[in-house]
Amino acid sequence: MKDLQLVLAEPCLEQWNDMKQTDDGRYCDRCEKTILDLTDKSDAELLRFFKNKQENVCGRLLSTQLNRKLVQPSSDLRWHWLMPLAMGAAIITPAQAQNLKPLIVNADKMAASAPVSVDSVAKTSVVRDTLNGMVVDNFTGKPLTGVKVRQKHFENVLAITDSTGRFEIGTTNKDIAAPFIFELDGYSAVETSLNDNIIVKLTTVITIRLGGVSTVALDKKPLLVVYAGKDSCTIDVSRMKEIPPEWIEKLEVLKDAKAAVAVYGSKAAYGVIIIEIKEAHAKKFDFSQKN
Incomplete structure (x- = not known):
């Protein structure tokens, strides 16, 4: 058979x-x-x-x-x-x-x-x-x-x-x-x-192009900034699991390397990802735990 x-x-x-x-x-x-x-x-x-x-x-x-x-x-x-x-x-x-x-x-x-x-x-x-x-x-x-x-x-x-x-x-x-x-x-x-x-x-x-010159992948650890209204903090990528997709109002990538460093310091050398949390969920995120 x-x-x-x-x-x-x-x-x-x-x-x-x-x-x-x-x-x-x-x-x-x-x-x-x-x-x-x-x-x-x-x-x-x-x-x-x-x-x-x-x-x-x-x-x-x-x-x-x-x-x-x-x-x-x-x-x-x-x-x-x-x-x-x-x-x-x-x-x-x-x-x-x-x-x-x-x-x-x-x-x-x-x-x-x-x-x-x-x-x-x-x-x-x-x-x-x-x-x-x-x-x-x-x-x-x-x-x-x-x-x-x-x-x-x-x-x-x-x-x-x-x-x-x-x-x-x-x-x-x-x-x-x-x-x-x-x-x-x-x-x-x-x-x-x-x-x-x-x-x-x-x-x-995520791949970020800084200043139109070099490409930096996530393993280069871009700075993650989370904010809602007047509250804000920087977080490690591991904390992203604390932010469900439905909480996010807007997500932006700061591409200009010089501008990123000028605003956020040397930690922003590999770019900045800015995440805005919706007002309805702002109190659910702990902004006191800064990276």
Whole structure:
């Protein structure tokens, strides 16, 4: 018997719950195809399903059904071929605390692989759930589109945030404690476990150009100044976690090196980031703890 491995290559931005219910599954307006729900299928059932499919098929799968060999009793189907999958529509998602969400995949042509002898059918978990979440900019609180979500130690993308920054993922109880990675160009990657309705905050990799001459990254420690009305203080970057995005009224970067040093002293040699806190939240921040 040859083995079949399902791999997600091109996730889709459509959310499963937003698709139209049909007799056979759900209809995706973006792909203009009916998506079959395969999340309750065993390994043997998946093998039989794809064995009889010669055309592309879009299906919804659990993340635990991906990136591993599907197996069945060696007395069953003696395959001389294997189906590789060109995954073309996946629901994105991070999964933390208890479950990973079903993905939409597109099965394509077949490819051979070395024979494998398997004496027992792999057991699959029946505990399933769908987790939803959102990814936002840590400073502005704005939703981030196109954030890739994958399970740590795996390269395949399991979810991508949509235009509202939201994602969803189907999971089983086997993946409850698995860490997930959130990645977007221009932002520092975040590793975290997941729970339903989680909000993940990504921080931009800030590059400051001083006087139009040199470029200084965050590891050069620009001075951070926080103020609200007449209250102000300088803080270490570690205290940024004390300022939720919704508190921020305005964020400015002082680019002129000479002007920065003239106002804030030598500590501003690598630039100044000025953060204004909204009046409604001013009393919630401790301005007495100066860096």
